[in-house]
Amino acid sequence: MAGAEIPNVPVRHEIMVTEPFERFLEPMVISFKHGIYFSQSEHGNIVGGIGNPDEEPGINQKGSLWFLKTFSDTLLDFIPRFSGVNMIRQWAGLYDTTPDAQPILGPAPEVERLYHVNGFSGHGFMVSPMVDKVTAELVMGEEPSMDIERLKVERFEDMDIEEEGAVVG
Numbered sequence: 001m002a003g004a005e006i007p008n009v010p011v012r013h014e015i016m017v018t019e020p021f022e023r024f025l026e027p028m029v030i031s032f033k034h035g036i037y038f039s040q041s042e043h044g045n046i047v048g049g050i051g052n053p054d055e056e057p058g059i060n061q062k063g064s065l066w067f068l069k070t071f072s073d074t075l076l077d078f079i080p081r082f083s084g085v086n087m088i089r090q091w092a093g094l095y096d097t098t099p100d101a102q103p104i105l106g107p108a109p110e111v112e113r114l115y116h117v118n119g120f121s122g123h124g125f126m127v128s129p130m131v132d133k134v135t136a137e138l139v140m141g142e143e144p145s146m147d148i149e150r151l152k153v154e155r156f157e158d159m160d161i162e163e164e165g166a167v168v169g
C-alpha cells in the first residue's frame with residue numbers, strides 16, 4: 001500500500017490451551033527437534049503449539065485435526081501425566097515470515113520517512129522492547145543502540161542470506 005517491497009509471506013501456526021490444573025511447571029519447554037513449545041499459565045492452563053513443516057504460505061487461520069493429534073501425541077511423549085487433561089480451545093494465527101526468518105528493520109529505501117518494523121517470523125513479542133527502542137532512535141535521527149545493518153530490507157538483494165535456526169511452533 002505504501003509502495004515499499006517486502007518478501008514476507010503469511011504462514012499459519014496453530015496453538016491450544018488446556019483446562020487448568022495445579023501449577024507444577026515453571027519454565028517454558030521448547031524442543032527444536034520436535035517443533036513443540038508449551039508452558040503453564042498463572043491460572044494453571046497449559047498453552048502450547050507445534051509447527052507443521054509442510055504448512056504452505058497463505059491466509060489460512062482454520063484449526064486442523066493434524067494439529068490436535070500431533071500436538072497431543074508429542075506432548076504426551078514429553079509429559080505422560082497429561083493424558084487425562086482436556087484441551088479446551090485451539091486456534092491459529094499467521095507468522096509474518098521473511099526468507100531468513102529474521103525481522104526487517106530500518107528505513108524503506110523507496111519511500112522517504114517510512115520505516116520497516118515487520119517480518120518477525122513468530123518471535124516478535126520477545127524482541128519487541130529492543131525493536132521499539134531502536135525504531136524510536138531511527139525515527140528521531142539518532143544512532144541506533146544496536147547495529148541493524150543485517151536486518152535492513154536491502155539484505156534480500158543479496159540472496160546469500162543466513163536463515164535463523166531457532167524458530168519454533
Ligand SMILES: Cc1cc2nc3c(=O)[nH]c(=O)nc-3n(C[C@H](O)[C@H](O)[C@H](O)COP(=O)(O)OP(=O)(O)OC[C@H]3O[C@@H](n4cnc5c(N)ncnc54)[C@H](O)[C@@H]3O)c2cc1C
Binds near residue numbers: 013120
Ligand atoms: C500462534 C502464534 C504464536 C506465537 N508465539 C510467540 C511467542 O511465543 N513469542 C514471540 O515472541 N512471538 C510469538 N508470536 C509472534 C508474535 O505474535 C508476532 O511476532 C507479533 O505479534 C508481531 O507484532 P506486530 O506488531 O509486528 O504485528 P501484529 O501483532 O500482527 O500487529 C499488526 C496490527 O496492525 C493491524 N493492521 C493490519 N493492517 C492494518 C491496516 N491496513 N490499517 C490499520 N491497522 C492494520 C492489525 O490488526 C494488527 O493489530 C506468535 C505468533 C503466533 C501466530
